[in-house]
Amino acid sequence: MISKAKKYVAVLLLFVCVSMIFSPQTVYAAEDSSQHETVKVGFFAMDGYHVMDEEGNRSGYGYDFLRLMARYWDVDYEYVGYDKSWDDMQQMLEDGEIDMVTSPRITPEREEKFDFSRPIGTNNGILTVRSDNSTIVDGNYSTYNGMRVAFLNGSSEIKSFAGFAGNKGFIYDPFYFDTTAEMAEALQSGNVDAIAASSLRKTNNERIVDKFDSSDFYVMVKKGNTELLDEINYAIDQMNAVEGDWKTTLYNKNYESIETKNLEYTKKEKSIISQYSKDNPLHVLCDPTRYPYSYNENGEMKGIIPDYFRRIADYAGISYEFLTPATRDEYIAYQKNTETTDMSIDARLETDNYAETKKWGITAPFITMQMARVTRRDFDGKIDVVTTVDQTVANSIEDAMAPGAEKLMCSTRQEMMEAVRKGKADAAFVYYYTAQAFVNSDTTGTMAYTLLEHPTFTYRMVISSTENHALAGILTKAMYAMPQYLVEDLAAQYTTYKATELTLVDWIRLHPVITVWVLLIFGWLLNTIAVTMVRLNARKKAQKAAQEKAEEMAELAEHAQAANKAKTAFLSHMSHDMRTPMNAIIGFTGIAMKNNPSDKVKNCLEKIGESSEHLLSLINDVLDLTHIESGKMKYNPVPADVKNITDTALDIIKGFLANRDINFKIQREDAKIPNVLADPARLRDVLVNILSNAVKYTPDGGTITFEARCQEKGGDGYINMRYRISDTGIGMSEEFTKEVFEEFVQEDSGARTQYHGVGLGMAIVKKYVDMMGGTISVQSKKHEGTTFTVDIPLEITDQECNKSDTGFSEKVNLTGVNVLLAEDNELNAEIAAVQLEELGMNVERAVDGKNAVEIFRNHPKGTFDVILMDVMMPEMNGYEATKAIRAMNDRPDGKNIPIIAMTASSFAEDIQASLDAGMNAHLSKPIVIDEVIKTILRYVHN
Incomplete structure (x- = not known):
């Protein structure tokens, strides 16, 4: 569906994922084997075993077990009782309120x-106490005497701990709680001394002092429910056969974390930490030449490793100061000087042996570095020349990965990779993040890297022989307290390409297809507008010449009429042809904006969106003006509430005033204005055009005043609505006020660039006012401001006016609405499908009108809830397809199914043609998804 020429569209949509959510209604004992079984699972809160966050996301050993089991069982789970106690779980299972619960012992x-x-x-x-409890000593049972011990109501540990205490000869006071959270709170607040519970409860700020009664745990079902038990055992058997040691895997994932370790610093450790104050900081060293792992930038150490150390040192409360060697030679010199270097944070040590000979203290490993091979994209697999840093290393990585290759010596790893990019060498071997950062920032697009499985290198931090080696333990505890993916998150800051570094030339080089398409589309559209403008100007000159030469007037009028007819036919097609690509540009820009683009891409998308909206307004102005002049746009007064029309226009302008420092004054009389016959769209457009010009040409700090007055007209059944719109903007000269209502006229030649316009807005306003039988005048002074006065005569009516659509709730639920989309244009079909499916609707596409009729006929009655029908399609257009569906004698639903035109043909006669063909409503492209939703809701839900 997406051609190579549209590859950029695929990139923008790569992360758009639309999923349909089905709610199965079958109960566990359903006999229809084609439906998923729904099993009610007891899911009680227990940290580490059953966890649910504020968004409803579940985790823990018990949850992971259920999901693993679901691989081998056609089942949907209904999770019940997160706020219930373990005692409640057993009672609910006995009463049949749930079907199963996991974690109990027999x-x-x-x-x-x-x-x-x-x-x-x-x-x-397990028996746990608070981490800072030093009175209860592991295994010294005399210190257990008199403990206040917390138990979970209904747990097997109540009985097993009693036996344990009897065997060990100590006594205790039991306290009972409904939830594990209540027990933990009681321990931390000092209301109990210890907790006796299952090791499936994750501990926090606790120390395990004893273990007792090891045994298996199970899934528990109600007595006699053999059918369910057989399904569970079958799934477990498959897991045992296929998933390896899944029990250990799940346990390590959910429990072997920092929270099971004692992270509290002891008094001795706190004393060591206090020695490193601001006056006596720890002097820290790392390699300044290993970007992005560590490097010196303007005398400051930066990179993944320094950032990681800062996090753990801050956690431990250790004051530190980075040494700042500028070269690798300086770095090596610092390493040898124990008087200035207290620790090195990037030591590559596989074992403790070497560190022991140097009398170093060493931390646990904190990063494992993989190697990557950097090549050009046209690499043929053969390495004749390999780069290496200019240092003598026995059995180097280059010797192992490219034996026999000629070595090109470089002073830094950056130079190594530059040598490959310039073709001086075939490959460079560097650490993975170094390769990633270089290739991602390469704007030529010629480089690539390949991650190597072997070798890998483990890095630790080493404490100098002159410092307290217990620092290693202090830092290790801080490491364990860090988030699991901290190193990866820190690396992303250096390896993810920053779009702010991209020049326009780089962007064009990297995205030639997008550039060509953008230039072609906008060039074509602008060229079309230019041709239209030239033709209109030519006609204007011809009319002026006709006035000077009366004898040629008849002939010129005839030519003008012929040109007007040709232009009308031309613009009727251009309305469709121009709006169709605009729908694609605006639609895909909107979709891309929803998918978390980078700041640079977002900025580009916003500019494309602004330019698209501006271009669409120009297209609309040109088309509207020519449509008026062709005589096809008619004044269509209907019963209306003038106050509502005015309110709508003011609401639109208030949106234009966002982020502007303009004082907007509204002066309206309190008298009730009667219902009148008016054309709401034309009257609103007049007000919006004048007000938007006032906003456009009024600088920040200025004032815009809007006045509306209802004037009686001597009892002839009419009122006069007078609108006066004043601003303190740039104003116009007196000479120009005489030309302001002419087409393609602007006083300042630079205004078109600065204020975005072609001089059609006021010409359209004048024609609308004339059409409504009104008058418009203007007073203005250069650099002081402008005032427009509009008088519109409106006939009073007793008829009830149509109520305007008040909008719809943001929480409308369209999930499950089935849509037949008839659209021949691939891009427009893709846009509509994505936007509708994001709202939960099911979309089936027809490629033309004939295909739409066939799909509708070949599906059972009630398959589709609504049809969205394009008009200009091959084989059979939308009007013909609609008539064919309405005429199906064997399908009575064809007469009633809502059919909504969704087309780039947007003139009034197009709307009437849609209704005459049997469609329910007409929507113009570019589509506005809110209007689509409102229309679907109006017909489908009603």
């Missing part, structure tokens, strides 16, 4: 009421 009491699956894990009873 006890004689439970076996009387429930059946159990194959084992799904092993746990212990």
Whole structure:
């Protein structure tokens, strides 16, 4: 569907993912095997086992087990009871409110009421105290005497801990709680001394002092529910056969984290930390030549490793100061000087042996570096020349990866990769993030890198022989406290390409297809407008010449009429042909903006959007003006509320005033204005055009005044609506006020560039006012401001006026609405499908009118809820397709299904033609998704 020429569209849409959510209604015992079984699972809160965040996302050992089991079982889970206690879970299972619950051990009491699956894990009873509790000593049972111990109501640990205490000879006071969260709170507040619970409860700021009663745990179902138990055991058997040691994997994922370690610093460690103050900071060293891992920029150490160290040092509360060598030689010299260097944070050590000979303290590993091969994109796989840094290393990576290749010596790794880019060498071997940063920032697009599985290098931090080696433990504790993907997150800041560094030339070089398409589309559109403007100017000159030469008037009038007819036919097609690509530009720009673009791309998209809206307004102005002059645009008064029309215009202008410092004054009389016969669209356009010009030409700090007055006209059944719009803007000369209502006229030649316009707005306003039988005048003074006065005579009516659409709720639910989309243009079809499916609708596309009729006929009655019908299509146009569907004798729903025109043909006669063909409504392209939603809601939900 997406050709190579439209590859940029695919990129913009790459991250758009539309999913349909189905809510199965079958219960667990459903007999129809084609439906998923729905099983109600007891999902009680227990940190580490059952967890649910504020957005409703679930996690934990129990949740991961259920999802793993669902791979081998056609099941949907309904999670029940997150706010319930464990005691409640057992009662709910017994009462049939849930079908199963996981995590219990087998006890004689439970076996009387429930059946159990194959084992799904092993746990212990654990006794925990607060991390800072030094009175209870591990294994010294005399210190356990008199403990206040928290238990979970209904848990097996109540009985097993009693046996444990009896065997060890200590006594305790039990306290019972409904949830694990309540137990943890009681421990941290000092209301209890210890917690005796399952090891499936994740601990936090706690120390495990003893373990007791190790046993398996299971899935538990109600006694006699063998059908469900067989399904569970079958899935577990498949997991055991296929998933390896899944129990250990799930346990390590959910419990082997920092929260199970004692991260509290001891008094001794806090004393060591206090020695490193601002007056006596820890002097820290790292390599300044290994971008993006570590590098010196203007005397400041930056990179992944320095940033990582800053995070852990700040966590530990250690004051530090980076040493700032500028070269690798200076770095090596610092390494040898123990008087100035307290620790090095980028030591490559595989074992402790070498560090021990140097009397260093070493931390746990904090980063594992993989190698990558950097080449040009045209690399043929053969390495004749390989680059390396200018230093002697036995058994270097280059020797291993490119044996026998000639070595090109460079002073830095950046120079190595530059040598490859310039074709001086075939490959360079560097650390992965170094390669990624270089290739991602290469604006030529000629470079590539390949991640190597081997070798890998583990990095640690080393403490100098002159410093306290316990610093290694302090820093290691801080490492364990860091987020799991901290290194990756820090790396992204250096390796992700920053669009702000991209020049226009670079952007064009990297995106030639987009550039060509943008230039072609905008060039074609601007050329079309220019041709139209030339023709209109030519006609204007011809008319002026006709006035000077009366004897040629008849002949010129005849030529003008012929040109007008040709232009009308031309513009009728151009309305469709210009709006169709504009729909694609505006639509795909909107879709791309929803998918978290980078700041640079977002800025480009916003500019494309602004330019597109401006271009569309120019197209509309040109088309409207010529449509008026052709005589096809008619004044169509209907019963209307003038106050509502005025309010709508003012609301639109208030949107234009956003982010502007303009004082907008509104002066309206309180008297009730009667209902009148008016053309709401034309009257609103007059007000919006004048007001938008006032906003455009009034600088910040200025004032715009809007006055509306209803004047009686001597009892002849009419009122006169007078509007006066004044501004303190740039104003006009007295000479120009005489020309302001002419076409393509602007006083200042630079205004077209500065204020974005072609001089058609006021010409359209004048023609609309004339059409309504009104008058418009202007007073203005250069650099002081402008005042427009509009008088519109309106006939009073007793008829009830149509109520305007008040909008729709942002929370409308269109999920499951089935749409048949008839659209021959690939891009427009793709835009409409994406936008509709994002709202939960199901979309089936027809490529033309004939195909739409066939699809509707070949699907059962009630398949589709609404049809969106383009008009200008091959094979069978939208009017013909609509008539064919309405005429189906064997399909009575064809007469009633809502059919909505969605077309670039937007004139009044086009709208009437849609209604005459049997369509329910007409929407013009470029489509506005809010209007589409409103229209679908109007016909589908009603």
